[in-house]
Amino acid sequence: MPAKLVVEGLTHHYPDEYTGESVHALEKINLEVDEGELVTVVGPSGCGKSTLLNILAGLLPYREGIASVDGVQISGPGSDRGVVFQEHAILPWRSVAKNIGHGLEIKGMAKEEREARVKDFVDLVGLSGFEDKYPHELSGGMKQRCAVARTLCADPVIMLMDEPFAAVDAQTRITLQEELNRIAIATKKTIMFITHAVDEAAFLGDRCFVFSARPGRLKAIVNINIPRERRIWADMNADEEFVSSRDEILRLVREEVSVAVEE
Amino acid sequence: MSIVATASIAIQRRFGRQRLRQYILGSIPFVVLISAWHMNTVFEWLPPVFIPAIGEVWDAFFILQEDCAGVGAALTLDNSCLMSTHILSSIGRVILAAVIGLPFGIAFGILAGMSRPISKILEPIGIFANSISGIAWIPLAIVWFGVGWMTTLFIMLNTIFWLMFFNSMMGVRGVARVYEQSVLTMGGNRLDVITQVYLPGAMPSIISGMRMSMGFGWRALIAAEMIGGDSGLGFMIFSSAEEFKIEEVFLGVIIISLIFLATDRYLLMPLEKWTIHRWGLVWKPT
Numbered sequence: 001m002p003a004k005l006v007v008e009g010l011t012h013h014y015p016d017e018y019t020g021e022s023v024h025a026l027e028k029i030n031l032e033v034d035e036g037e038l039v040t041v042v043g044p045s046g047c048g049k050s051t052l053l054n055i056l057a058g059l060l061p062y063r064e065g066i067a068s069v070d071g072v073q074i075s076g077p078g079s080d081r082g083v084v085f086q087e088h089a090i091l092p093w094r095s096v097a098k099n100i101g102h103g104l105e106i107k108g109m110a111k112e113e114r115e116a117r118v119k120d121f122v123d124l125v126g127l128s129g130f131e132d133k134y135p136h137e138l139s140g141g142m143k144q145r146c147a148v149a150r151t152l153c154a155d156p157v158i159m160l161m162d163e164p165f166a167a168v169d170a171q172t173r174i175t176l177q178e179e180l181n182r183i184a185i186a187t188k189k190t191i192m193f194i195t196h197a198v199d200e201a202a203f204l205g206d207r208c209f210v211f212s213a214r215p216g217r218l219k220a221i222v223n224i225n226i227p228r229e230r231r232i233w234a235d236m237n238a239d240e241e242f243v244s245s246r247d248e249i250l251r252l253v254r255e256e257v258s259v260a261v262e263e
Numbered sequence: 264m265s266i267v268a269t270a271s272i273a274i275q276r277r278f279g280r281q282r283l284r285q286y287i288l289g290s291i292p293f294v295v296l297i298s299a300w301h302m303n304t305v306f307e308w309l310p311p312v313f314i315p316a317i318g319e320v321w322d323a324f325f326i327l328q329e330d331c332a333g334v335g336a337a338l339t340l341d342n343s344c345l346m347s348t349h350i351l352s353s354i355g356r357v358i359l360a361a362v363i364g365l366p367f368g369i370a371f372g373i374l375a376g377m378s379r380p381i382s383k384i385l386e387p388i389g390i391f392a393n394s395i396s397g398i399a400w401i402p403l404a405i406v407w408f409g410v411g412w413m414t415t416l417f418i419m420l421n422t423i424f425w426l427m428f429f430n431s432m433m434g435v436r437g438v439a440r441v442y443e444q445s446v447l448t449m450g451g452n453r454l455d456v457i458t459q460v461y462l463p464g465a466m467p468s469i470i471s472g473m474r475m476s477m478g479f480g481w482r483a484l485i486a487a488e489m490i491g492g493d494s495g496l497g498f499m500i501f502s503s504a505e506e507f508k509i510e511e512v513f514l515g516v517i518i519i520s521l522i523f524l525a526t527d528r529y530l531l532m533p534l535e536k537w538t539i540h541r542w543g544l545v546w547k548p549t
Contacts, residue, residue, distance in 0.1 A: 077448045082448065090445075
């Protein structure tokens with residue numbers, strides 16, 4: 001079965017916003033994401049992982065290398081790639097239900113069909129009863145659930161997530177991680193999840209791509225062989241596979257952090 | 264419980280405590296002003312030729328409307344219905360200028376906010392026009408359009424369009440990029456971004472722009488009517504002053520303020536409530 005997402009020899013430079021100097025963000029990235037797989041991308045800050053996501057989302061043009069989804073080369077934003085952003089990116093002027101149905105509305109789906117589908121996703125992320133609320137009336141965790149539902153409801157080929165749980169408190173974060181795991185099981189969606197938190201990367205990923213410090217290279221791939229159904233935080237600290245995978249990722253990331261500090 | 268307390272509770276229930284409080288607080292300056300005005304009549308600190316009695320101003324309204332044949336005549340701006348003709352022609356001019364000036368100002372402002380080249384083209388001319396906007400254009404407008412509604416419309420459009428343009432442009436520039444990106448990644452096009460991101464996102468700025476442009480627009484209108492108009496409240500104030508009908512001058516000023524207050528209260532505030540308050544885009548005073 002061919003991979004859903006293929007990246008080959010992707011290299012990227014961009015001019016620094018203030019100094020104008022060329023920043024070497026990504027160096028010859030090769031990676032593949034298979035159908036139904038959840039991969040996590042982890043690395044020290046400034047390793048280019050957000051640059052990679054922006055390129056895959058089509059928000060950042062690239063020149064060197066290839067990036068394709070379902071065999072179609074990425075050349076701009078498109079509804080085949082859904083994005084869950086780091087900040088709260090759901091629109092403040094739309095109610096929860098209207099935010100979740102936004103992608104389908106853009107696609108031109110009829111109202112009745114859309115509303116039925118929206119209801120499924122409202123239920124899936126546990127926002128029942130909040131359909132008519134506006135984002136400012138929701139907690140940080142609920143906003144991100146809404147953002148996840150909005151992306152999933154449009155049924156993209158792949159869901160790209162850019163540190164989506166970084167801004168919520170620790171308690172909410174572990175709940176959201178467990179819920180994302182449950183949603184990934186339920187929807188069988190192909191997901192690329194970017195994070196700087198090692199625990200999160202090990203808990204969520206089928207595989208974890210560890211990036212090096214700038215220029216970002218794919219340094220290692222860590223397989224995490226824990227069935228999705230078994231992934232519950234209460235059990236993880238006693239799970240040998242989890243602990244060893246996490247420690248392995250942590251070791252790889254810390255090598256890079258010390259490199260970055262020495263520079 | 265005393266009758267007063269019972270009545271007080273009933274009134275509070277009827278109107279809502281917050282709203283009642285708001286009305287009472289808001290009316291304090293007016294009560295003070297009106298009291299002082301009335302005391303002047305009683306004690307004659309200033310002679311009635313400068314400050315007329317409240318009753319005289321009230322009567323002036325009906326005296327001006329005295330010869331009016333009826334609602335039909337009033338609505339067709341018949342010259343016999345002096346008061347209503349002045350009021351309606353001013354309001355008509357404001358509505359006309361708003362209907363043209365607001366949408367165009369918002370549209371060009373949004374375009375300039377999202378496109379560097381457009382803003383580079385329009386910004387300098389906007390600053391140029393804004394620096395001399397309003398009454399400074401009146402002499403030129405009279406030369407071009409003569410005395411009448413074209414002159415007043417031109418003066419008002421100059422004010423409304425550019426204020427709306429700058430406010431909408433700034434509003435669009437303040438909208439977080441991530442909203443635009445999220446619509447694009449859901450397959451949205453430029454038009455989706457304009458209607459679903461820039462327009463609602465710039466709403467706080469657009470509404471304050473409307474408030475400013477209506478405020479300055481009214482002021483410009485009154486000035487334009489005084490010099491370059493043939494009817495309207497500004498014309499009425501000016502011509503009454505020339506004839507030393509001080510009560511008519513007062514009446515005109517009060518009516519202008521009341522109309523503006525009503526516009527703010529019954530058009531702009533509901534719009535604000537329906538949009539930016541509901542969306543949580545502004546900080547609400549407690």
